[in-house]
Amino acid sequence: MSQIRGFLTFLCETRFEDLSGDVIQQAKICLLDLIGTAAGGSTLPGPHIIRSHAARFFGAGEQASRMLFDGRPVSAPGAALAGGSMIDGLDCHDGHALTKGHVGCAILPAILAYYDAFGRDRTGQDLLTDLVIGYEIGTRMGIALHDTACDYHTSGAWNAITCAALGARIMNLDMDAARHALGIAEYHGPRSQMMRVIDHPTMLKDGSGWGAMAGVSAAYLAQDGFSGAPALLVEDRKSAPLWQELGDNWRIHEQYFKLYPVCRWAQPAIAAALSLKASHDVDGDEIEAVTIHTFHQGCRLFQGLPTDTEQAQYGISFPLAVALKYGAINAAHISGAGLTDPDVIQLCGRIRIEENGKFNDRFPAERWARAEILLKDGRMLESPDTKAAGDPDTPIADGRLALKFDELAKPVLGQARTKRLMESILTLDTPGYLIIPLLDDLLNPVD
Template sequence: MSAPAEAPAGPESGTDPRQDAAGSGALEAITAFQAEFSDFGALPATVRHQTRRCLTDLIGVAAAGSRTTLGAIIAAHAADQFAAGARPASILFDPHGRKASAAGAALAGGMTIDAIDAHDGHPLTKGHAGCGLFPALLALAETEAPDMPLEAFLGHLAVGYEIAIRCGIALHATAPDYHTSGAWIAVGIAATGAPILKLDRGAMRHAMGIAEYHGPRSQMMRCIDHPTMVKDGSGWGAMAGVSALMLARSGFTGAPALTIEDPAVADLFTDLGTHWRIGEQYFKPWPVCRWTQPAVEAAFALRRDHALDPADIAAIRVRTFHEATRLAARRPADTEQAQYSLPFPMAAMLVHGRLGVAEISGTGLADAAVLDLAGRIELIGDARFDAVFPAERWAEVEIDQRDGRTIRSAPLTARGDADAPLSDDEITAKYRALMGEAGHADRAGPIERMVMAPGTATVRDLIALVSA
């Protein structure tokens, strides 16, 4: 990974002499961070390992997402509407082997990963950096530097997490609406992709400004209340970030990005390289909204500890934070509604003792026992849990049995948070299960070995395994 070259001052390089000191400091911090950690080997060992875990997890989720209706629609759309041109980029796990422009491949990849809500995230952003970063950076690397060592690509990804997460925290701190991840992913991609395109700092600044202006600041709670395929805006953010880079390279202007240059958030970027936000990432055990997972965790524990028979359940009460109570669909019509539901996946866990893609898609949506139990689940807002959201997400569950007994869980958070992380073995098992369900069990081992261990592989080698 190479750092963006310093540009001479002046309008030709895109440097605005009116830029304030705070904004300048944030830009200096970002460029210095990119320069210091231009070599993947310069990153702390814990960061390198976490980056490998993130990429493995994202690839498994992408494989599963490619099998959904959403994945099929967006792959066809990208191939039809985003012509590949002279520099084609592969569409992740597209069964037809189609290609698109870098922006189109980023769009398809981000939405394909978002199609199965099992990817990693960061609590303070209330969203997900990796699902947009990975396909965008991969498309840029394939079109600009396909022989880039995979270790260098991992370096770009690690740096991207650090910048994008801070952009997400900054945007949530300064915007009054609860927007989707695509809004700030776009800015992070513009910053992180600049070295791949060899943009100077002035052009990078304009790319970040373009990405912020055109990033999808869409309404997350609308999708919570009315779940559809629009999901978390990650694909649109990935497309906006890649397009912003291409435009800035051609001389298009758009600076400043207030997410970075607003003095109110400048301090967020001063600890780059000393405070590693990627270590705060959570990994999901199950393919549903993170807000659902504390309740699912509690249901799993009660079923295990009490040898609970779902037929013996009369009623269930879930106390949790307000936002989670809005995940209220009890009879989901499609996998999107099932993934943004609390009662349905919780009921599936109680009925089947597991929660995978099969339980929240296809024939799993018509499971009579699950539907019946989901109808007996009451969601109750709890001020205790509201007070610590979004940094922490809690739930507790009470189950009334038909014999008159009531069993209760302790208040729980979901496994996979930084303070209760999934082990490497758990992430590997999840990845292999997703690859197998998607029909790619034969690729699981080669990809895992390539990503998780140092080697001589290149971006081209990885693309051969994650495309047709």
């Protein structure tokens, strides 16, 4: 019992005053990145279908929550489903190497759903604290699942338990009810196999929407007295070292950030190719052939010509061709008309992906690639072994992440709302800052 008691003590008793300044700053950066990604994802077909589904089948009832950047009231589980699917819809959000997934994608929509249902008196400090607790618990949930499961499951599988835990905290459940919430969420969570969607990219993505929904539902069920079996990811002795370090080792600092809206597994290859493009001033029209050497999971990414944004986001050849043509990748490149760009399609056919055993040995803690570019004049360019920017040891400057937020949000939300959101996030730790205006900016419909 001491293991689960320590977990629940951290969950229920951690306060803003327990957080250091650097942890609070990291939480703001994560929040900014998640909201920018949500804005970009709100325009895509998959999230649109999910929002329509939630509006039809997840009625608001007594405690309504508005859907992220939509405004329609639905149940709290429905709002969490919609928000998690929206962020998951654009593969541009933060992640963690050892979880092989994304913590914030599910926990932010769950927190917003809980707050809008009954917690609109919360402060910015409350939001930052709940977000940090979610990252600390969620990161460990992901590591624990991958250490104990025989297959690679999506983020929704382990984040369901995290979202239930946050519900127990926000709803002030007692420790017995909170323990049941964890068990219900673990049992009902989507134990979905990630590599199936890598091999066949679809709107299922990383399961975060369904995980958020299952977790929020579990918290409400526990509040009503529904019982669940003990959550193994929290209570099994094998995971004890992870939970014993809560409050001492702040794993929110281990999250990575992305420059481009495609799978993290493709980004070392993109970084390697872009380093050659920049150092040798290579134009896409000069390229005869490209060979990428990377780890097995990167090789499993979609290598054909995408017919939808899911194939482009979970691809490697197409986004690499975009980068070689334009020097960067934005949301327009991997959706809509961007999928039919003739120059990118031509370049895509000149790319070959090869597996590298040395890089396999370093995965998942590290993701590496090397690029070789053969030019039409016969020159062969070769990059060094390369990691993508954004890992804790290769950080992206806060200013660049702020620019990324602006690039994602402004086309969808407009300049005034984008600016207001950024200013709100940067001042959340101000004492007494009530988040009602921020909630309204996040949950009201897009003009």
